[in-house]
Amino acid sequence: MKFDRSARRKLWSHTMTVLAGLCALVALIPLASVIYQAAVLGGPVLSVDFLTANPPSPCSPVVGQPPCAVGGIGSAIQGTLILVGLATAISVPIGLAAAVFAVEYRGRFLGLAISFTADVLTGVPSIIAGVFIYTYFVIYYPVIVFSALTGALALSVIMIPIVTRTCEEALRTVPHSLREAALALGIPKWRTTLQIVVVTALPAVLTGILLSVMRAAGEAAPLLFTAFGSRLGFQGFNNPINALPLLIYNFAESPYKNWISLAWGAALILIILILIASVLSRLVVNRMVRRMRGG
Amino acid sequence: MEGAKMQVEGLSAYYGKTKAISEISVGFPEGKVSAIIGPSGCGKSTLIRCLNRMHETLPRTRVEGRILLDGEDILQLDPVGVRRRVGMVFQKPNPFVTMSIFDNVSVALRFAGRHSRDEIDRAVVRSLQQAALWDEVKDRVDAPAVSLSGGQQQRLCIARALAAEPEVLLMDEPCSALDPVATAKIEVLVDELKSHYTVIIVTHNMQQAARVADYTAFLYLGKLIEVGPTESLFERPKERLTEQYITGRFG
Amino acid sequence: MTRPTLSPGDPIVRRRPRRWGDLIFAALVGVGGIGVLVLILAIVGILVDQSAMSFRAFGWGFIIGTQWDVKNNIYGVVPALSGTLITSAIALLIGFPLAIGSAIFLTTQAPRWMRGPVGTVIEMLAAVPSVVYGFWALYVLGPYMRTSVEPALHRYLGWTGGFNGPATGTDILTAGVILAIMVIPTISAISRETLAAVPNSQKEAALSLGATNWETTRYGIVPYARSGIFGATILGLGRALGETMAVTMTIGNRDAVPTSFFSQGQTISSLIANELTNSNGPLQYSAIIEAGLILLLISLLVNVVARLLLWRVLRVSGGSTE
Numbered sequence: 001m002k003f004d005r006s007a008r009r010k011l012w013s014h015t016m017t018v019l020a021g022l023c024a025l026v027a028l029i030p031l032a033s034v035i036y037q038a039a040v041l042g043g044p045v046l047s048v049d050f051l052t053a054n055p056p057s058p059c060s061p062v063v064g065q066p067p068c069a070v071g072g073i074g075s076a077i078q079g080t081l082i083l084v085g086l087a088t089a090i091s092v093p094i095g096l097a098a099a100v101f102a103v104e105y106r107g108r109f110l111g112l113a114i115s116f117t118a119d120v121l122t123g124v125p126s127i128i129a130g131v132f133i134y135t136y137f138v139i140y141y142p143v144i145v146f147s148a149l150t151g152a153l154a155l156s157v158i159m160i161p162i163v164t165r166t167c168e169e170a171l172r173t174v175p176h177s178l179r180e181a182a183l184a185l186g187i188p189k190w191r192t193t194l195q196i197v198v199v200t201a202l203p204a205v206l207t208g209i210l211l212s213v214m215r216a217a218g219e220a221a222p223l224l225f226t227a228f229g230s231r232l233g234f235q236g237f238n239n240p241i242n243a244l245p246l247l248i249y250n251f252a253e254s255p256y257k258n259w260i261s262l263a264w265g266a267a268l269i270l271i272i273l274i275l276i277a278s279v280l281s282r283l284v285v286n287r288m289v290r291r292m293r294g295g
Numbered sequence: 296m297e298g299a300k301m302q303v304e305g306l307s308a309y310y311g312k313t314k315a316i317s318e319i320s321v322g323f324p325e326g327k328v329s330a331i332i333g334p335s336g337c338g339k340s341t342l343i344r345c346l347n348r349m350h351e352t353l354p355r356t357r358v359e360g361r362i363l364l365d366g367e368d369i370l371q372l373d374p375v376g377v378r379r380r381v382g383m384v385f386q387k388p389n390p391f392v393t394m395s396i397f398d399n400v401s402v403a404l405r406f407a408g409r410h411s412r413d414e415i416d417r418a419v420v421r422s423l424q425q426a427a428l429w430d431e432v433k434d435r436v437d438a439p440a441v442s443l444s445g446g447q448q449q450r451l452c453i454a455r456a457l458a459a460e461p462e463v464l465l466m467d468e469p470c471s472a473l474d475p476v477a478t479a480k481i482e483v484l485v486d487e488l489k490s491h492y493t494v495i496i497v498t499h500n501m502q503q504a505a506r507v508a509d510y511t512a513f514l515y516l517g518k519l520i521e522v523g524p525t526e527s528l529f530e531r532p533k534e535r536l537t538e539q540y541i542t543g544r545f546g
Numbered sequence: 547m548t549r550p551t552l553s554p555g556d557p558i559v560r561r562r563p564r565r566w567g568d569l570i571f572a573a574l575v576g577v578g579g580i581g582v583l584v585l586i587l588a589i590v591g592i593l594v595d596q597s598a599m600s601f602r603a604f605g606w607g608f609i610i611g612t613q614w615d616v617k618n619n620i621y622g623v624v625p626a627l628s629g630t631l632i633t634s635a636i637a638l639l640i641g642f643p644l645a646i647g648s649a650i651f652l653t654t655q656a657p658r659w660m661r662g663p664v665g666t667v668i669e670m671l672a673a674v675p676s677v678v679y680g681f682w683a684l685y686v687l688g689p690y691m692r693t694s695v696e697p698a699l700h701r702y703l704g705w706t707g708g709f710n711g712p713a714t715g716t717d718i719l720t721a722g723v724i725l726a727i728m729v730i731p732t733i734s735a736i737s738r739e740t741l742a743a744v745p746n747s748q749k750e751a752a753l754s755l756g757a758t759n760w761e762t763t764r765y766g767i768v769p770y771a772r773s774g775i776f777g778a779t780i781l782g783l784g785r786a787l788g789e790t791m792a793v794t795m796t797i798g799n800r801d802a803v804p805t806s807f808f809s810q811g812q813t814i815s816s817l818i819a820n821e822l823t824n825s826n827g828p829l830q831y832s833a834i835i836e837a838g839l840i841l842l843l844i845s846l847l848v849n850v851v852a853r854l855l856l857w858r859v860l861r862v863s864g865g866s867t868e
Contacts, residue, residue, distance in 0.1 A: 097578020
């Protein structure tokens, strides 16, 4: 009787372990499938031309006609670089400043309010960031509603709270004794903050920025009514511009075979870039953690 | 040792590559209180954790030797079953913070399998009485366990351990986080418990060992230096190290 | 002002007029900090302003209006809002058990060497862009739903009335499933964090009572982490509510209240994505903005609740717990 009971408990325990493990396994299936699909359908179109040429005219192969032009995603890569670059230039100073303010000048309420607001802002749907910039420009500067500038601004709205929060976490890991030591030497607070606190936390700060860049690079929703998309390359900050996620969205649902292949190639490139960035950032964080633990 | 409830034979324990205890052989007699004393870092906590295989819950631990419970090597048995027979009370009171006083005790019965409601009620009351806590909490057994004072929490943990009806009760410095009044209560309790249980208590407090223990073992740098009836160990230590330790010359 | 006396050998500290530098610096970072606060106010403000026309036309009826009728210029948020809520509910229903199960597995059950790497891979689910999930769903998930899952659901659960109509693979259910995939990393990552923050003493308490591995998790660890897990789930809900691209590509984009899990539908975010730039007039435009405002307010509420819960768990009690 007693044996039965403990055997049953043990069986139950093993069953639950297996079930929990199955959950983890099932959770991994979509990722594996996404990567597999992108590799199988996007892999064959990769080439140097693919990375540099602009998207071709729509075309589906017809027997007896010359094969469709393959083209490339050059304009989308260029556009993503420009959009994300500009958005980074806008959001990093603001986000870092907000983080410094929240950590170094925490006059209890305001500092808390800023980090809480940033936390909540990270949960605002990305499409709302697009709506915000779109409506603002429709009212005040309707000529450049669809432009590289508005696209970058919309991405900044997404990036600022992420930069703020991750930098805040990074700055908090700097031991307080370090600040005191510097201040006790008579170094002014602003130099202490910039040259000692921020520099000490630099790897983590950079990781935070990298995370926000990754996020922005994959966003399509806020660009739908700002950057808008274009098959051409960069035409100036006041004109529509392409981006990888936009290209994927616009081409994925098209009926043209060559566009769909391009979209798969673009998806593969995007996944590779983002996976590399996320592995990189994790390595940096792990190294930081180890260094801090080691003393 | 004849009539030992638990008998440790040639036990060595490692954390990674560090050897925490080395070649310890000692017996713990049935129905008695045995104390393990020694300066901090001497391996006494490691030893007591081995006795119900709690050492395995820490990463990269390894033991060699035998630990016999009624002549059976517990290292060859199922650890869950071993821990049901050998209960443990920890340094800091660790009630389940999300549970009530009642549930803290009854959960131990739940781990034992199905019991009737009536059976559980009676066992909870009995355990709380045995732990000398019943009179203080009988009006509020549904209150959260964390609403109790530190000393009460520790007695709740003892009640919880007793509810599982163990044969041996291990206590790892059970009073180190408590004030003198709460400590005194626990010491009285330990004395009462030995009529039903074999008690093994780790303490860094020699007076406490002298007060509660029938037998005392002295550990130093992971080695067993001396073991014997408490009185003779404190009054006529055979080893120089023991003498130095109990006269307060180190540790 | 008294000068400290210098003894020989002391370094001479040149006193700088540091007040100005500190003031300017504080002002500069203050602007950034205030900027974050202003940003959220600006977003809410401009959406309120732009939805005024729709609010004047429909009043509170907008919230209970079940029509989104472009031809007759009558707009109500229920078709899109119900789509948002139903797809998010499906996402949590499927995503929550999987996320919690894997979080529990990776913090308490898995062999130690497996925990870090597998956790990292699960969190990479979050790094895949929404639009890529949508694209994948068009080619893999949607067809699979159409040919396998939905016919089976219809056969066995058709009697409930919720699984009727043609199986298309572009419907409320598919959108819900893709959202489930996307909320798993959010819920799982934060649950893992809170489960890992449970003090060891709780685990030891259960183990020393002779609890099995699972009983230790079930009674010693999970109850302690429950408010963190709850916060994580709410945060996952927030993500599901606002997700756009993958949903737009899978939900079918039809402005009607869904009557079945196989109905084509719309969420607020897919509505915005589809109609904002090609609205038929200022009233539809304003109605879209008002729908966006409702989405914003819901996600703000959800996020405030989630953050309050998580702040309490991970910050206040994160350090010392007893």
